[in-house]
Amino acid sequence: MSRLSRPTWVKNIMSLLSVNDVNVYYGDVHILHDVSISVGEKEIVSIVGGNGTGKTTLMKTLSGLLRTKTGSIIFQGQEIHHLLPYEITRQGISQVMEGRRLFPFMTVEDNLWMGAYPLNDREQIQRNFANVLHLFPILGKRKSQMAKSFSGGEQQMLAIGRALMASPRLLILDEPSLGLAPVSVSLIFDTLQQINAKGVTILLVEQDVKKSLSIASRGYVIEHGRIVMEGPGQQLLSDPHLKETYLGI
Amino acid sequence: MSILIQSFLNGICSGSIYGLIALSLSLLFGVMKIINFAHGAFLMMAMYFTLWICRYLGLHPQLTLLIVPPSMFAVGYLTQRFLIKSIYEKETAREPIGVLIFTTGLWIFLDSLFLLFAGPDAQVIKHGYVNQTLVLGDFIFSYTQIFGLLFSVLVGFAFFLFLKKTKTGRAIRATGQDREAASVIGVNSYRIYDISFGIGMAILGAAGALLLPLYSVYPFVGDVFGMRAFVIVVLGGMGSLSGAFWGGLIIGLIESVGAQFLPATFTEALILIIFLIILYFKPSGLFGLESE
Numbered sequence: 119m120s121r122l123s124r125p126t127w128v129k130n131i132m133s134l135l136s137v138n139d140v141n142v143y144y145g146d147v148h149i150l151h152d153v154s155i156s157v158g159e160k161e162i163v164s165i166v167g168g169n170g171t172g173k174t175t176l177m178k179t180l181s182g183l184l185r186t187k188t189g190s191i192i193f194q195g196q197e198i199h200h201l202l203p204y205e206i207t208r209q210g211i212s213q214v215m216e217g218r219r220l221f222p223f224m225t226v227e228d229n230l231w232m233g234a235y236p237l238n239d240r241e242q243i244q245r246n247f248a249n250v251l252h253l254f255p256i257l258g259k260r261k262s263q264m265a266k267s268f269s270g271g272e273q274q275m276l277a278i279g280r281a282l283m284a285s286p287r288l289l290i291l292d293e294p295s296l297g298l299a300p301v302s303v304s305l306i307f308d309t310l311q312q313i314n315a316k317g318v319t320i321l322l323v324e325q326d327v328k329k330s331l332s333i334a335s336r337g338y339v340i341e342h343g344r345i346v347m348e349g350p351g352q353q354l355l356s357d358p359h360l361k362e363t364y365l366g367i
Numbered sequence: 368m369s370i371l372i373q374s375f376l377n378g379i380c381s382g383s384i385y386g387l388i389a390l391s392l393s394l395l396f397g398v399m400k401i402i403n404f405a406h407g408a409f410l411m412m413a414m415y416f417t418l419w420i421c422r423y424l425g426l427h428p429q430l431t432l433l434i435v436p437p438s439m440f441a442v443g444y445l446t447q448r449f450l451i452k453s454i455y456e457k458e459t460a461r462e463p464i465g466v467l468i469f470t471t472g473l474w475i476f477l478d479s480l481f482l483l484f485a486g487p488d489a490q491v492i493k494h495g496y497v498n499q500t501l502v503l504g505d506f507i508f509s510y511t512q513i514f515g516l517l518f519s520v521l522v523g524f525a526f527f528l529f530l531k532k533t534k535t536g537r538a539i540r541a542t543g544q545d546r547e548a549a550s551v552i553g554v555n556s557y558r559i560y561d562i563s564f565g566i567g568m569a570i571l572g573a574a575g576a577l578l579l580p581l582y583s584v585y586p587f588v589g590d591v592f593g594m595r596a597f598v599i600v601v602l603g604g605m606g607s608l609s610g611a612f613w614g615g616l617i618i619g620l621i622e623s624v625g626a627q628f629l630p631a632t633f634t635e636a637l638i639l640i641i642f643l644i645i646l647y648f649k650p651s652g653l654f655g656l657e658s659e
Binding site: 203224233236 | 534541545547549555
């Protein structure tokens with residue numbers, strides 16, 4: 119672990135996703151400055167930072183909603199920063215967007231089926247559906263209910279379930295704990311570990327520094343649109359700067 | 368009394384076709400968030416297609432329903448794909464105002480085009496079927512009316528089933544509810560727009576083919592129906608598809624029953640007065656703002 123330097127072990131990890139010196143603008147405003155991150159196969163990687171530091175911008179860039187001005191994003195050896203959002207999803211990246219972004223006037227079941235939109239294999243879809251209901255039994259009990267009638271925690275489960283319906287290799291989550299009761303947050307983080315244990319790589323963006331770094335194999339700290347620290351999750355948690363800035367210790 | 372019941376039934380028949388026109392307008396608004404000002408002009412185009420197919424191919428008016436909706440699907444699909452899409456792409460970050468201006472231009476263009484090539488005269492289908500009637504006790508119906516009602520309900524029902532049960536239907540609803548979220552889960556929203564515009568125009572094509580035996584067609588005929596469709600869509604609740612269909616029935620009833628008591632020109636005013644009263648008390652329309 120170090121500040122602003124790149125330890126050799128980072129390069130040794132087989133990268134599933136690598137973001138290389140990416141610069142992103144909103145109009146004339148420069149939001150992301152030379153951001154580089156890598157996510158290895160079957161890792162949980164967490165990006166932490168305060169409000170307005172560029173976390174969501176980075177997520178939107180990864181999903182193709184925003185374009186990079188310079189730099190590249192490589193997933194499974196292929197450049198994806200020129201692709202449109204739906205093409206990126208079809209490469210095997212599913213994203214749970216900030217605010218969950220469910221289809222409020224569709225049932226739980228329809229929301230889940232929509233998650234499988236990129237797939238054509240009916241058996242695979244049925245298997246994914248059964249797996250999601252196994253992971254979140256409440257979704258099965260209330261599958262004909264409208265998504266808008268769910269509580270925040272239940273909506274987050276549905277949003278994660280919907281993302282898993284596409285059989286992703288990489289699951290990206292933008293602030294999954296935002297606005298949730300602590301008990302729901304713990305449940306969500308436990309579930310993310312279960313999902314990871316089944317072989318799905320997870321990239322997590324969070325304001326809840328302690329929780330997200332404690333489950334992450336590696337983490338990055340983003341400030342003012344720049345990656346300022348990186349390292350194994352537990353080690354980052356013990357860094358004095360991080361402790362002082364984010365944990366108030 | 369029987370006159371009142373007869374006019375009530377007539378209202379339901381014509382209202383169901385208005386419902387289809389409004390349904391297609393509401394689909395475009397609900398999914399693409401655009402107001403298609405050329406809607407009436409496209410309806411006029413569908414009515415001319417129907418007229419020409421009957422006249423030059425000698426087909427029975429009912430059989431035009433096999434040709435006009437698919438042709439209008441193609442017109443809608445291509446219009447969206449090659450004309451509207453490029454404007455839309457430049458306006459993804461804001462309300463598609465450019466598209467609104469474009470559809471207004473298209474409306475004027477189509478009206479003028481048909482004026483140029485089809486002439487200003489009102490034309491009707493000349494076919495025995497148009498004048499056939501069905502007498503049920505005290506009530507007299509034209510076959511075209513009854514067929515219009517049955518076919519409209521069938522199209523409306525099939526469309527709702529399509530939206531609820533098929534993969535593309537679900538993607539259309541999802542895109543209407545949250546376009547960005549839909550694209551992030553793998554939906555090509557521009558393709559959904561192409562299909563939605565095509566389906567909207569196909570439904571409008573069916574409405575045109577059902578209307579023509581009941582009305583005459585002339586280059587500005589769409590203005591009347593287009594304006595009525597706007598009233599219906601707002602009355603039913605912007606973006607509410609079932610609201611559009613029910614709104615159509617309500618307007619059909621007001622028009623038909625009102626005509627029994629008022630001169631025809633006042634009926635038009637009555638529609639707008641009731642429209643304003645409803646909006647005053649329920650600004651989101653009768654069936655709310657909920658997308659479906």
